[in-house]
Amino acid sequence: MTPPTPPTLPTVPTLPTVPSRSAAGRLTGLASALLALVAVPACAGCGRPDVVLCADCRAELGGPARVVPVPVWPDAPPTAAAARYDGAVATCVNAWKERGRHDVEPVLGAALAQAVALAAGPRPQLVLVGVPSSCAARRRRGADGVRRLALHAAVSLRSATAASAVRVLPALRLARRVADQAGLSAAARSANVAGAFEVRPHAPPLLAGRPVVVVDDVLTTGATLREAARAVTVAGGVVVGLASVSVTPLRRGLSALSGLD
Numbered sequence: 038m039t040p041p042t043p044p045t046l047p048t049v050p051t052l053p054t055v056p057s058r059s060a061a062g063r064l065t066g067l068a069s070a071l072l073a074l075v076a077v078p079a080c081a082g083c084g085r086p087d088v089v090l091c092a093d094c095r096a097e098l099g100g101p102a103r104v105v106p107v108p109v110w111p112d113a114p115p116t117a118a119a120a121r122y123d124g125a126v127a128t129c130v131n132a133w134k135e136r137g138r139h140d141v142e143p144v145l146g147a148a149l150a151q152a153v154a155l156a157a158g159p160r161p162q163l164v165l166v167g168v169p170s171s172c173a174a175r176r177r178r179g180a181d182g183v184r185r186l187a188l189h190a191a192v193s194l195r196s197a198t199a200a201s202a203v204r205v206l207p208a209l210r211l212a213r214r215v216a217d218q219a220g221l222s223a224a225a226r227s228a229n230v231a232g233a234f235e236v237r238p239h240a241p242p243l244l245a246g247r248p249v250v251v252v253d254d255v256l257t258t259g260a261t262l263r264e265a266a267r268a269v270t271v272a273g274g275v276v277v278g279l280a281s282v283s284v285t286p287l288r289r290g291l292s293a294l295s296g297l298d
């Protein structure tokens with residue numbers, strides 16, 4: 038019997054091996070969903086009442102995407118971000134990451150789509166691979182958020198270019214425990230994530246020879262994206278670009294950000 042269609046993003050092709058969620062994670066997600074039902078919405082970027090994201094904050098996330106350098110990887114494939122991690126954008130991203138504001142995911146995903154399109158250029162097919170969340174982040178946030186952003190980005194990309202086959206592949210997982218990147222120097226961030234990701238057993242045949250863009254929510258030094266790209270490349274994927282919703286100036290981001298990188 039055909040299982041019922043999920044209520045969100047029903048047309049996005051995904052693999053069946055979605056990372057499992059802990060009981061704590063499910064409770065966190067449930068609490069966020071219940072809170073969203075009873076709370077009066079306020080702009081996730083500036084707090085303006087009665088709106089999920091106001092027009093001004095949407096505009097800050099609306100691009101255009103720009104090519105950005107990857108500090109720890111001078112020879113990185115083309116890399117793009119949609120917005121500067123600052124002000125309302127930073128507040129919005131953190132509301133999504135840390136305060137359960139899943140209602141802004143379509144906007145963040147559309148921003149990510151712009152960055153993907155700039156990094157990869159027009160292609161008949163593309164695979165999006167998100168960086169995996171740390172175990173601590175999963176406990177706090179309840180799910181693999183970057184994968185959800187990638188799913189929204191795929192929807193935006195397919196609607197923008199009907200001929201483009203964009204697939205989201207949850208190809209990576211943590212190979213070992215990593216510390217939170219917040220507060221670490223650039224060198225320490227690289228050391229923290231070196232060899233930290235591995236490809237899931239089912240993924241290599243789906244990656245081999247395919248053009249891949251590795252995606253994340255915030256780009257700081259690029260250490261996490263580089264490690265993710267390494268793992269994808271080892272499995273035979275062809276990393277044609279890196280893309281992020283936002284990019285932070287290195288000086289302030291190293292001590293301000295939470296999450297992997």
Ligand SMILES: [Zn+2]
Pocket residue numbers: 080081082083084085090091092093094095125
């Ligand atoms: Zn706003």
